[in-house]
Amino acid sequence: MANLAGFLVETARRQPERPALRLGERVVSYAELDEHSARFAGLLRAEGVQPGDRVALMLPNVPEFVVLYYGVLRAGAVVVPMNPLLKTRETEYHLADSGAVWLFEWHQAPGEGAKGAAAAGVRHTAVEPTELAATLAAHEPLPEVAGTDGEDMAVLLYTSGTTGRPKGAVLTHAGLRHNTEVNSIQIQRMTPEDVVVGCLPLFHIFGQICTMSAAVRSGASLVLIPRFDPQTVLEAITRERATVFEGVPTMYAALLQHPSDTDVSTLRMCISGGASLPVGILHGFEQRFGCPVLEGFGMSETSPVVTFNHPDRPRKAGSIGTPIQDVEVRLLDDKGQDVAPGEIGELAVRGPNVMKGYWNRPEETAAAIPDGWLRSGDLAQVDEDGYLYIVDRKKDMIICGGYNVYPREIEEVLHEHPAVALAAVLGIPHPELGEQVAAMVVLRPAAQATPYELRQYVKERVAAYKYPRHVLVVDKLPLGPSGKILKREIILPTV
DSSP states (O other): OOSTTHHHHHHHHHOTTSEEEEETTEEEEHHHHHHHHHHHHHHHHHTTOOTTOEEEEEOOSSHHHHHHHHHHHHTTOEEEEOOTTOOHHHHHHHHHHHTOSEEEEETTSOSHHHHHHHHHTOEEEEEOHHHHHHHHHTSOOOSSOOOOOTTSEEEEEEOOOSSSSOOEEEEEHHHHHHHHHIIIIIISOOOTTOEEEEOSOTTSHIIIIIIIIHHHHHTOEEEEOSSOOHHHHHHHHHHHTOOEEEEOHHHHHHHHHSOOOOOOTTOOEEEEOSSOOOHHHHHHHHHHHOOOEEEEEEOGGGSSEEEEOOTTSOOOTTOOBEEOTTOEEEEEOTTSOBOOTTOOEEEEEESTTSOSEETTOHHHHHHHSSSSOEEEEEEEEEOTTSOEEEEEEGGGOEEETTEEEOHHHHHHHHHHSTTEEEEEEEEEEETTTEEEEEEEEEEOTTOOOOHHHHHHHHHTTSOTTTSOSEEEEOSOOOBOTTSOBOGGGOOOOOO
16 A cells, blocks of 8 residues: 555554553544544545645644544645644745645644635634544545555655745655654564654654654554653653653753653663764763664655664664665765765765655755755765764854864764753854854753853864854753754854
């Protein structure tokens, strides 16, 4: 079955009574999830939604998101996941650009979605659990999953828009199925006995595939957490006897710093992605919680996983591992040629996981995939064993007096300081050097360190042109919806 929703149907047939979703005291079995998604597909068809139509979902991590997600796919339509925190203008843009025919928004949302839908002329429905249950009960379930070709679009996922307005990545059923299977079988090795903590936002591709879809495919139980909070996560792990936790580096940092004696001994595996995990945080987390952390690399445009530290191979701290099954990578220079061994190059990707392109943007698609290889925008190195290491984002590289400075290297050093919780390194304009290195640092609770101390700490450990001339200690750093540090929103002083 090419349709991504087929995973749910197959699992529900094998184990109908096992819990699929948990949110607090609420438990949804696989039989219930399958039936509700089928009824939602029936509702869409009854209301005139056709295969290929785009249906937008603007919900937090609640069971209704999963029901609607698989219901849309089951009807042969396309899911357009949207962050529930988007404002009216952003919502209007996403709906208009995607050509969505309907927006389903969580009933407790502040109403920005409804305003955006009205401005875009798109049908809008507020999703309230009791009302949705009654509505679904009045509709016959769609008996079969819509037949789709593997290359048909399943999800239209909008990138974060770090440069310009967000672009919709066209992700196919085949690409998402491939990534789901690799994640659930080869990387996480999930079984129906697993309990997965789902605090990654489901509107983001990491949460969608690596937690939700992988859990559904393997028949595991997914514990939904609508909003990340360290104590809530630790309590959920203990209460539900969770075996798998997945998060981004800022989540691992928050858990590591959180004072708690919660028992998390049931965890067998932790997964990190979304951004580079500082080695200091990785070692600290493993030492405190006694659970190995496997780091990988992925993008919205690659469904998402490209490489991973595989559980059956040696793991290397600081490395994003090796390519997953059927995926190829190369390191290229600015002319599109392979770099020499040991040199830094842009990571390029080819495989079934790569998007078909950007929605209605042929020129930008051609620029991103000029020769069949997707340019990631990330600079990397490979060692003698074939393990890849992300050096930095290509656009984040700092050129100071003609020397290349990679912010991640300096961030790693800062994270080794016992007082540092989070760090972000950026370049600021300099009249003579072009750019100078600057850092913004968040300290651990009750910890103390002056900017001078932090600057000297780095200065003693890196070449003279690399250490930050400017260090600011701040209360917090701006974070995106998936928990990544948003460097583009950091404002640093000019020299």
